[in-house]
Amino acid sequence: MTAIDNHRTPATAGRLPRRMGFALLAAALTAAVLAAITPWPRGFQGTPTGDAELMSELEDALGSRHWQHVAAARTDGDEVTFAGTGADEHTEFEIGSITKTFTTALFADAIDRGEVEADTSLGEVWPELEGKVAEVTLESIAMQRSGLPSQNPAPSFSDGVMTMLSNYVHTDPYRGDAADIVASLNDVEVGEPEPEYSNYGFAVLGQAVAEVAGLNYSDLVRSRLTEPLGMKETFVPDSAEGLTHGFTASGLPAAPWTMGGSAPAGSIRSTTHDLSIWLRAVSDGTAPGAEAAEPRTEFEDDRIGWAWFTTTHGGSTITWHNGGTGGYRSYLGFDSKSGKGVIVLADSANWVDAAATLISKPADTEAADSARRDSAAKSGTQS
Incomplete structure (x- = not known):
């Protein structure tokens, strides 16, 4: 058997450095390409x-x-101050x-109109429902303690696969229309009525109110809320038209969400102009x-009304x-005692909840910290 000779002849000694040079050059080119296509943190x-x-002030708060x-x-009473970069008070965002x-x-307005009561059950809205789900009340959904799952059951296996893939390709993860949301109630498992943030629950709540009102959710928002308040820049989209995309937290493009039948959980588009009307009203x-x-x-760590946290x-x-x-990320908050409020809309998936410090007293920054701690739970596949 011939022994392995570690001694390099002049020829082999010349080849190795060239190979290393090619490898280093390839690595350098790869690094340059990645640097070019990978967004870096910036303002x-x-x-x-x-x-x-x-x-x-906002830049200081958000970091x-x-x-x-x-x-x-x-907002400060009736006074409203707007600001932005690359956007103004009429720029459209997903909220x-x-x-x-x-x-x-x-939901509250439907109660005022006598269409439902706080304790109206899903079985009263859709009499064909049976079992535990039929006993779930609209108020329990509004207070995030209905026992309904946090996310929508997939209408089909293929829809479930597409929903999972959407997390990687940054597209709308919500599948199915209003009829699919209602149909899913026949097979859903209802847990204990404990506090748990549920996008699915709010999809059901919105469709239930639409059912008793005899309108679809989009028309309901327009006729009962935005038109009476003069909010002409606020609507429920039925397509991606109008927005090219937002950005992930690392700066990659992310497609708009229309959310189909889950629209009541998080699909509305609006502007800071219109949301300042909403906040004050x-x-x-x-x-x-x-x-x-x-x-x-x-x-x-908070108190909850119907959706709103305090x-x-x-x-x-x-x-x-x-x-x-x-x-996209958004935050809206107000202090009813001082009359101050703040709204922040961003087309980047970085949380903006620290904006609460702009209306809280300096010693009360813990309020914003609490909001940030809750962001993971109160978010979308959040919405």
Whole structure:
């Protein structure tokens, strides 16, 4: 057997460095390409708009992330201040789970109209339902303690696969229309009526209110909320048209969400102009169904009304909701005692809940911290 000779002849000694050189060159080119296509953390992009002081405060509150564009509004009684970068008060964003505050306003308004009661059950809305699900009340859904699962059952195996894939290709994970949401109730397992954030529950709630009103959810939002309040820039989309995309937390493109039958959980698009109308009308009680914001029971570290959360610390009590879709984040909160409120809409999947510090007292930053802690639970496949 011939022994292995580790001694390099001049020829082999020359080949190895060249191979190493090619490998290093390939590695350098690969690194350059990855650097070119991988977004790096940076500040908000685009031309500043509106109030520079408000934008500066917001940037300080939100910190360094991979941001893209943002629009913000701060209310103080009837006074509204707008700011943004790459966006202004009329720029359209997905508002995610802030949609739930519209859904519960419709629920409260339907009670005022005598169409339902707080303890109306799903079996009363859809008499064909049987078993435990038929006993679930609309109010229990509105207070996130219905026992319904957190996410929608997939209408089919292929839909389930597509929903899983959507997490990787950054597309709308919600499948099925309103009829699919109702049909899914026949097979759903109902757990204990304990606090658990449920997007599926809110899809059911919105479709239930639409059922008793005899309108689809989109028309219900328009006729009973946005038109009476003059919110011309707020609507439930039926297609991706109008938005190209938002961005993931790392800056990759993420497709718009329309959410189909799950629209009541988080599909509404709006602007800071319109949400400033919504915030003030809810906080002063003039919005249809404004009583939905009143705290009713405990939810983890907060109190909850119908969708709305209320966080109290020191001298500030902030009523709020946040939202998140594949490429957008949102926050809306107000302190009814001081009359101050704040709205932030961003087309990047980085949480903006720290905006609560813009209306809370300096010693009350724990309120914003609590909001951030809750973000993971109160989010979308959040919405």
